[in-house]
Amino acid sequence: MPIDFFSYAQTVDPVLEFGICDNCDKTPAFVSTNKNDKWIAHAACNNRSDYSFIAVDNKIPVPGKNGGMEKRCDAMLYTKETVCFIELKEQKEKWLTHAVEQLEATITTFNENYDITSFRFRRAYACNRRRPNFAVSFKNRQKKFYDDNHVVLRIGTEIAELK
Amino acid sequence: MARIRIKNFGPIKEGYTQDDGFIDITPVTVICGDQATGKSTIAKVYSTFAWLEKDSINTAMKRNKSPEFDDFKQLFENQRIEEYFLPGTEIEYQGTIGSFSYKDGKSKSTFDNNLAERLIEYKRPKIMYVPSERNLLTVIEDAENIKKLPRMLSLLLDEYNKAKKTSSSGIFDLPISNLKLRYNKTTTATDIITPDNTSVSIYSSSSGVQSVVPLSLVTRYLTNEITADFAKNVQELSSNEREQMKAWIQEYSGNDESEKKIIESLDSLFYGRKIDNTMYSILERSLPFFFNTCFVNIVEEPEQNLYPVSQSRVLYELLECMNTNDHNGLMITTHSPYMLSYLTLSAKAAELRAKKVPDVEINKVFPVKSAVSGSRITIYETKNDGTIQKLEPYESLPSDTNELNTALNETNETFAGLLELEEKFCQ
Numbered sequence: 334m335p336i337d338f339f340s341y342a343q344t345v346d347p348v349l350e351f352g353i354c355d356n357c358d359k360t361p362a363f364v365s366t367n368k369n370d371k372w373i374a375h376a377a378c379n380n381r382s383d384y385s386f387i388a389v390d391n392k393i394p395v396p397g398k399n400g401g402m403e404k405r406c407d408a409m410l411y412t413k414e415t416v417c418f419i420e421l422k423e424q425k426e427k428w429l430t431h432a433v434e435q436l437e438a439t440i441t442t443f444n445e446n447y448d449i450t451s452f453r454f455r456r457a458y459a460c461n462r463r464r465p466n467f468a469v470s471f472k473n474r475q476k477k478f479y480d481d482n483h484v485v486l487r488i489g490t491e492i493a494e495l496k
Numbered sequence: 497m498a499r500i501r502i503k504n505f506g507p508i509k510e511g512y513t514q515d516d517g518f519i520d521i522t523p524v525t526v527i528c529g530d531q532a533t534g535k536s537t538i539a540k541v542y543s544t545f546a547w548l549e550k551d552s553i554n555t556a557m558k559r560n561k562s563p564e565f566d567d568f569k570q571l572f573e574n575q576r577i578e579e580y581f582l583p584g585t586e587i588e589y590q591g592t593i594g595s596f597s598y599k600d601g602k603s604k605s606t607f608d609n610n611l612a613e614r615l616i617e618y619k620r621p622k623i624m625y626v627p628s629e630r631n632l633l634t635v636i637e638d639a640e641n642i643k644k645l646p647r648m649l650s651l652l653l654d655e656y657n658k659a660k661k662t663s664s665s666g667i668f669d670l671p672i673s674n675l676k677l678r679y680n681k682t683t684t685a686t687d688i689i690t691p692d693n694t695s696v697s698i699y700s701s702s703s704g705v706q707s708v709v710p711l712s713l714v715t716r717y718l719t720n721e722i723t724a725d726f727a728k729n730v731q732e733l734s735s736n737e738r739e740q741m742k743a744w745i746q747e748y749s750g751n752d753e754s755e756k757k758i759i760e761s762l763d764s765l766f767y768g769r770k771i772d773n774t775m776y777s778i779l780e781r782s783l784p785f786f787f788n789t790c791f792v793n794i795v796e797e798p799e800q801n802l803y804p805v806s807q808s809r810v811l812y813e814l815l816e817c818m819n820t821n822d823h824n825g826l827m828i829t830t831h832s833p834y835m836l837s838y839l840t841l842s843a844k845a846a847e848l849r850a851k852k853v854p855d856v857e858i859n860k861v862f863p864v865k866s867a868v869s870g871s872r873i874t875i876y877e878t879k880n881d882g883t884i885q886k887l888e889p890y891e892s893l894p895s896d897t898n899e900l901n902t903a904l905n906e907t908n909e910t911f912a913g914l915l916e917l918e919e920k921f922c923q
Binding site for chain 2: 468472476487
């Protein structure tokens with residue numbers, strides 16, 4: 334059954350930056366300009382009006398092959414040229430492996446419904462808001478992710494302005 | 497807690513601009529930053545003034561007056577930073593009792609008027625400066641015969657030799673790679689023994705081992721040597737030191753009767769006899785400044801030539817030694833993001849201890865003896881523009897917002913940028 338990701342899209346108001354939040358309570362991720370909300374990811378918007386947001390997990394039903402729901406990332410952001418897949422995490426063991434699995438599963442589902450290459454720039458973000466956040470090299474993982482999905486993976490909570 | 501302010505001195509220009517420009521010296525003080533930005537300068541200035549405070553107190557006690565200085569510059573010759581003085585140099589040190597400052601080319605020292613009372617608060621430190629060139633002592637066979645060896649290396653060499661000679665077994669556990677050091681007192685041969693029992697001369701061992709050996713041996717030796725045990729310290733006094741102590745008691749005791757009692761008790765302690773508990777407390781409380789009762793270890797680049805896991809072992813040993821005495825201090829300079837990461841683990845382990853997580857459980861993931869509360873750690877970052885910044889802790893844990901961490905992360909971001917270029921031009 335086709336899945337219409339874009340029917341769940343909402344326009345993001347033009348602001349300098351906004352947060353992407355997740356209450357971790359089976360409700361969908363959401364956009365916030367209120368600093369009192371816990372921003373897991375910070376997205377630079379630079380007052381642009383062409384940003385759209387899609388809550389994916391707990392919002393878009395993606396039936397799994399063996400019953401239940403397929404793994405899904407938390408959210409997507411897109412403009413005319415760029416699409417971002419976003420997974421929001423609290424730090425715990427193997428969080429990155431789980432985040433990558435959810436991002437890859439969503440990209441696969443998206444690809445089954447759309448031509449992802451219609452977006453010139455394709456990004457994926459694995460965000461973990463917990464600190465301390467020790468920097469590590471993950472270039473091989475980035476390379477494999479790109480080879481497998483044709484999407485550039487970044488690990489961090491700062492989402493640079495979309496193209 | 498000592499404080500230090502440095503401005504226009506060597507690579508340091510504006511210096512630290514918060515807190516009236518003063519850097520706090522906490523039990524663990526870490527200075528990180530790019531090369532030639534002033535990390536070692538801070539460590540050397542602190543070491544010089546901590547030593548000066550200690551030496552000045554000795555002088556003041558002997559002469560019963562505050563020592564005066566015409567020129568601090570010459571003191572910096574030991575650290576070879578005397579050329580760092582500039583026309584606008586300002587340096588200030590505030591210790592427990594003594595304050596020293598240098599401004600407009602003039603040196604000034606100030607001592608607390610109430611020396612006798614304030615001395616009780618003073619914890620006299622053994623100060624060790626472990627320079628980054630330390631492996632010179634383990635690379636060259638006859639380092640003792642090198643002329644014009646830098647003063648700090650020479651002092652380290654003295655302690656390194658003492659550490660080796662005072663061990664009864666001559667076998668030392670090293671913190672890295674399950675290695676041991678074996679010192680033969682007869683031949684003075686110093687060998688490294690691997691876990692499979694092969695041995696190699698220290699002079700032929702790896703650069704990492706050569707760097708670790710003097711640091712580890714001297715740190716362990718001084719940690720064991722310096723004690724806050726008053727009776728033990730009294731028993732080890734030289735004759736002259738005992739006389740100096742008695743002269744001090746005669747100067748400051750209230751009357752002849754109490755003076756006599758105190759001196760008799762002191763003699764009893766010296767000869768290993770038990771004395772009345774109340775008198776012991778009085779002596780212990782009023783005369784601690786005659787002894788080194790804590791150890792201030794100032795270490796340049798503990799991570800030198802080491803693989804990350806070995807860096808952690810060296811740091812954990814330094815922290816464990818610091819933890820043996822409440823008044824010990826550790827200052828390290830570092831280029832290594834790993835050092836800061838491992839330090840964060842130490843602070844987190846201490847936080848869990850404070851929350852009553854059992855030591856046995858913490859020990860499964862972190863050596864609990866090396867746990868140091870984040871409130872006892874301060875990290876400063878020296879910048880290329882000559883400023884110094886304090887890395888504010890995050891929920892009492894050391895900050896990971898530092899240039900070392902950022903630099904590592906930037907390579908990932910650059911790699912992502914290269915992938916995007918590949919996507920744009922190579923499809």
